[in-house]
Amino acid sequence: MFDERTLSGELDELRRSHAPSTLVFDAQGDFETLPPSIAENLLAVTDGLEPLSYDVSWLPPDAPETLHRIAGSEFTIGAPGDGGIAWTRQTIPPVVLVKPRLEGSPEGFTEFLIAEALVEIGLGDPEHFLGFFEGGYRELAEAVPLSPADTYQLAVALLTAFVGRSTRPVFADWEGEFPALHAEWVDAGERLRPRLGELSRDVAIGRTGFSDAAELACSAVKHDLDLPTPFAALDSSAYEQYGPSFGVRWAQKTFEALDNG
DSSP: OEEEOOOOHHHHHHHHHHOTTOEEEEESSOOSSBOHHHHGGGGGTSSEEOOOOOOGGGSOTTOOHHHHHHHSSSOOBOOTTOTTEEEESSEESOEEEEOGGGTTSOHHHHHHHHHHHHHHHHHTOOSSHHHHHTTHHHHHHHHSOOOHHHHHHHHHHHHHHHHHHHHHHHHHTHHHHOHHHHHHHHHHHHHHHHHHTTHHHHHHTTSSOHHHHHHHHHHHHTTTOOOOTTGGGGSSHHHHHHTHHHHHHHHHHHHHHHHHO
């Protein structure tokens, strides 16, 4: 199920700098959330497990079933919204899993995604938005007029922006030490830039759903791009300082403004 991936060059050097004990594996099957029966196969290639669990009272009554699985005591890895890479500190040592969906992607881009995961592990960033919002996730769900799935997507985006504020200084410093990875970071940002220009208008006229727009805008934070209204407030020292409470209040005020607009 998991084949260890050999890292070399800049990526291997970066792992030794940021997350030296972390193991990187290619997953043989694609997944969003690995069930315990498969996730526990990692016991064969790691030293142990420290499964995470979250308080189920943090979940709104209509939360997707996947969230109940993640919040429970069963050992699960990954969640919808992770994309082509999943990582966890629930194993000893931590692991990064590269999914088959990245096959065919440029190797440099895949290496950037692995590097990003290693940096997030090394910085101690939350593994899932439940670990970030805690009980604030129920408050977020009550504050926004979105479906359970769209609320989930918005929470993923809000965590992405918060984490992006901490990772982008690291990425920016790669220019001298890890120039190839730095170039991939810049290139990924440049590919996002054209999509940001019309984002506010697209949301206003209903061409783009709010959660989809938030996902795009919040992804741009880690690339140090200018965010359109109303997402620019999420790229702020206030968000860094107040975290989830700021995110909930921002969402509430944003939808109040949209309703009054």
